[in-house]
Amino acid sequence: MSPVRPTVHVIGRVGDRESYELRDFLTRIAQPHEFHEAGSPGAERLLKDAGAPHARLPAVIDGDVVHEGASVAGLASAWRIHDRPSRLHYDLAVVGAGPAGLAAAVYAASDGLSTIVFDRDVPGGQASHTSLIENFFGFPDGIGGAELARRAGRQAEKFGAELMLLSGVTGGGFDDGKVRLRSAGGDEITADVVLAAPGMEWRRLEIAGVDELLGRGVYYGAGRSEAVRCGGEDVAVVGAGNSAGQAVMHLANSGARVRMIVRGDGLAKSMSGYLVERIRHHPLIDVRLHSRVVELVAPDGHLEAVVVQSGAGTEQLPGRALFICIGGQPRTGWAADIGVATDAAGYLLTGPDLLDDGRRPAGWPLDRDPLVLETGIPGFFAAGDVRHGSTKRVGAAVGEGATAVALAHLRLAELAAGR
Numbered sequence: 001m002s003p004v005r006p007t008v009h010v011i012g013r014v015g016d017r018e019s020y021e022l023r024d025f026l027t028r029i030a031q032p033h034e035f036h037e038a039g040s041p042g043a044e045r046l047l048k049d050a051g052a053p054h055a056r057l058p059a060v061i062d063g064d065v066v067h068e069g070a071s072v073a074g075l076a077s078a079w080r081i082h083d084r085p086s087r088l089h090y091d092l093a094v095v096g097a098g099p100a101g102l103a104a105a106v107y108a109a110s111d112g113l114s115t116i117v118f119d120r121d122v123p124g125g126q127a128s129h130t131s132l133i134e135n136f137f138g139f140p141d142g143i144g145g146a147e148l149a150r151r152a153g154r155q156a157e158k159f160g161a162e163l164m165l166l167s168g169v170t171g172g173g174f175d176d177g178k179v180r181l182r183s184a185g186g187d188e189i190t191a192d193v194v195l196a197a198p199g200m201e202w203r204r205l206e207i208a209g210v211d212e213l214l215g216r217g218v219y220y221g222a223g224r225s226e227a228v229r230c231g232g233e234d235v236a237v238v239g240a241g242n243s244a245g246q247a248v249m250h251l252a253n254s255g256a257r258v259r260m261i262v263r264g265d266g267l268a269k270s271m272s273g274y275l276v277e278r279i280r281h282h283p284l285i286d287v288r289l290h291s292r293v294v295e296l297v298a299p300d301g302h303l304e305a306v307v308v309q310s311g312a313g314t315e316q317l318p319g320r321a322l323f324i325c326i327g328g329q330p331r332t333g334w335a336a337d338i339g340v341a342t343d344a345a346g347y348l349l350t351g352p353d354l355l356d357d358g359r360r361p362a363g364w365p366l367d368r369d370p371l372v373l374e375t376g377i378p379g380f381f382a383a384g385d386v387r388h389g390s391t392k393r394v395g396a397a398v399g400e401g402a403t404a405v406a407l408a409h410l411r412l413a414e415l416a417a418g419r
């Protein structure tokens with residue numbers, strides 16, 4: 001990853017999907033940036049000064065360079081964020097650069113293991129969608145998720161780990177006892193030990209129009225780069241977990257009037273007590289229980305209102321933006337294809353979860369039980385939110401990533417001994 005550069009300027013249209021994707025990307029890699037509405041005096045001046053008064057939009061001005069018709073893929077390539085592996089074989093390959101994968105990369109590389117990390121997105125995982133993690137050990141004033149990821153990524157690279165970003169693992173197999181992984185970027189490597197840390201992805205809201213309006217009024221997660229633009233506006237948030245609670249607080253603290261749409265009969269079962277209290281006392285937050293969004297109103301292609309159904313009937317509520325925070329599901333199709341066992345929901349089974357009345361899983365080749373974070377394939381570990389029964393916390397993911405490295409050393413010693 002390149003180090004953070006001086007502030008870049010994005011010129012585009014509010015409500016335009018490409019502009020939103022650029023702002024979201026820059027926010028999540030913690031790159032300072034300013035957005036200027038196309039046609040505004042500031043935007044015209046910047047483009048004129050950069051010598052590109054008629055640049056194709058969206059445009060990104062990075063010092064002397066103007067990226068016309070800019071896209072996330074184009075910027076990532078220009079800034080060399082997407083790299084290529086430097087070797088064919090690694091001691092450890094990590095799938096996912098969220099807190100679990102990044103922690104593993106820091107500890108493995110600092111222990112001298114050749115380490116490669118793939119992520120289909122930018123580093124940070126779910127944490128990169130969080131404006132402020134308030135309960136992570138050692139940060140009494142909180143730390144932004146993107147900032148935490150940037151620091152961890154830099155630390156991993158400092159020790160020699162290679163980060164392959166915007167290049168997810170799509171499948172793999174086995175070569176001579178080594179695991180082979182294939183990435184969407186077209187790379188193929190083998191590794192003695194693999195750590196699966198692909199976390200979770202947002203559960204989709206199944207109502208008409210969501211996909212068409214993504215980035216144009218509808219956002220999965222807290223839509224952090226969008227939230228700052230919602231001051232004084234009516235917005236809605238769907239969900240009742242901690243991520244929904246954080247999104248609601250962030251929006252209301254930015255001055256938005258927030259309606260929180262909750263299916264159940266309260267927040268206490270699914271949300272941390274401190275958030276429930278803050279939401280209850282915030283004057284700009286209106287919690288609608290026993291309610292669900294059934295329709296989106298967007299007459300000219302931009303969200304204007306949401307239709308909510310509750311026991312009292314249906315009601316149209318004004319809303320310039322809808323943030324969907326209804327939890328996640330694991331991303332493990334590629335691991336299941338390699339033969340890693342999952343539970344019914346797709347979470348990876350590890351250690352004691354694989355034992356059936358004390359019996360080892362079918363096909364297990366070693367004369368020991370699977371280690372605590374080990375899947376049914378020796379040397380193939382899982383850490384963080386993707387693991388069956390995991391604690392869905394940044395601290396827990398980091399701890400498991402670090403533990404997986406200690407276990408990787410045990411497996412490498414077995415391999416060296418021919419087991």
Ligand SMILES: Cc1cc2nc3c(=O)[nH]c(=O)nc-3n(C[C@H](O)[C@H](O)[C@H](O)COP(=O)(O)OP(=O)(O)OC[C@H]3O[C@@H](n4cnc5c(N)ncnc54)[C@H](O)[C@@H]3O)c2cc1C
Pocket residue numbers: 095096097098099100101118119120121122123124125126127129130132133134135136167168169170197198199200201221222242243244246331334383384385386391392393394395397
């Ligand atoms: C909005 C929000 C707020 C939160 N706030 C807090 C908080 O305040 N405190 C707290 O403790 N926890 C919080 N959490 C939970 C916390 O962020 C997660 O528990 C933590 O990020 C899990 O880390 P992880 O590394 O296991 O997975 P993730 O963070 O999900 O990271 C997984 C990474 O793997 C990548 N990936 C997925 N599939 C592939 C593939 N096939 N190939 C390559 N890469 C892949 C993803 O792109 C992602 O970067 C919050 C979560 C959300 C969504």
